[in-house]
Amino acid sequence: MSALVVRAVGGPVLVQDRGRPGHAAIGVGTAGAADRASHDLANRLLGNDPGAATLEVVLGGLEVEAEGMLWVCVTGAPAQLAVGGRAEPTGAVLALRPGERLTLGTPPSGLRSYLAVRGGLDTPRLLGSRAHDTLAGLGPAPVRPGERIAVGRELAGEILVDAVASRRHEGPVTVGLHRGPRDDWAVDADALVARPWRVAADSDRVGLRLEGEPLGVVPDRGELPSEGALRGAVQLPPDGRPVVFGPDHPVTGGYPVVAVVADADTDRLSQLRPGEELRFRWA
Incomplete structure (x- = not known):
């Protein structure tokens, strides 16, 4: 099975999806991606199901290695991307060959970037969601170096667009x-x-x-x-x-x-x- 192997992290890196709505009566909030638009865009670009999980990365510093052939995309804060040392743009659909590494540098603006993989991330669900809730401590633990994250099969269609323009996060x-x-x-x-x-x-x-x-x-x-x-x-x-x-x-x-x-x-x-x-x- 294909997977992402985490080689390095900088700031917090959390698995996020659309959250777990409907459980407030038992004291559980929705949580989910902080920037829902960027999270959803990454999944749309890859032809994923809207509920597929991504990695929410604060201020870059993440390095991952492909285990198997992977298609990936980074949206949100425009982190400086490199695949095998080659610079790549945020918002582009990128191929990672087996053993290739993707690194996210510190974005010049914005705070949170979203790394999606075609098929989504296959981590255990809790109350129907893979999202990490920092207040309740629910969901997958923050990502650490050495972790292997399996890739799932949450697909909604084919890859139809190879890139979109990055959103600006500058100014008041x-x-x-x-x-x-x-x-x-x-x-x-x-x-x-x-x-x-x-x-x-x-x-x-x-x-x-x-x-x-x-x-x-x-x-x-x-x-x-x-x-x-x-x-x-x-x-x-x-x-x-x-x-x-x-x-x-x-x-x-x-x-x-x-x-x-x-x-x-x-x-x-x-x-x-x-x-x-x-x-x-x-x-």
Whole structure:
């Protein structure tokens, strides 16, 4: 059976697919690829089933070796690619011959790249998904050097396109907001869209923590009971610094949700690096 053999990793490398929706009642979130559009694009280019698993690679540093003849593609953050020392473009369908190695360098912009293999990655499923959930600790463990990852047969069709243009991840990002169910817990919810924010260093797949002039919190409101939460929810902790929930967010939360990022824009948040600027606008 064909496989990818991992020779080196840099930042975190996680197996991801479309996640495991429908289990919030038992305390399990959806998780799945942080940049769903890039994950899905890699699978479409290779003719994979939409649910096929890929590798989510943070800031490059991954080196893999082909065991058998493989077709691969890298999307998302435009990592510098090399096959057998030969430079290759992000977004291209590439052939890896047995024993050939693919390396992903550090992308000049963006945060997460997605490495897909024709047929998908054949790791064990848990609750119907191969996704790694960093908060719950579910799914395959983070990828390590020396690991052999089998290639599956999750195909939807033939390879019809050999390359697409890479998406740009440069410049300040502006995303749309809907007002949240608890926007009256902020002294001035409109300050969310009036002020610039920066991504804090302790941001991760659970949530994007934002730095900037804190929002005022209405005093003497007491405490909220735990309420259901979703990806893109903007929580307002007592310190007034917003947290935007990511794919591995908890299924409930006690801080007020003062806004919700438009779902179509949440993928863009997954490519922001610490220190980068983020702005909001009312959708």
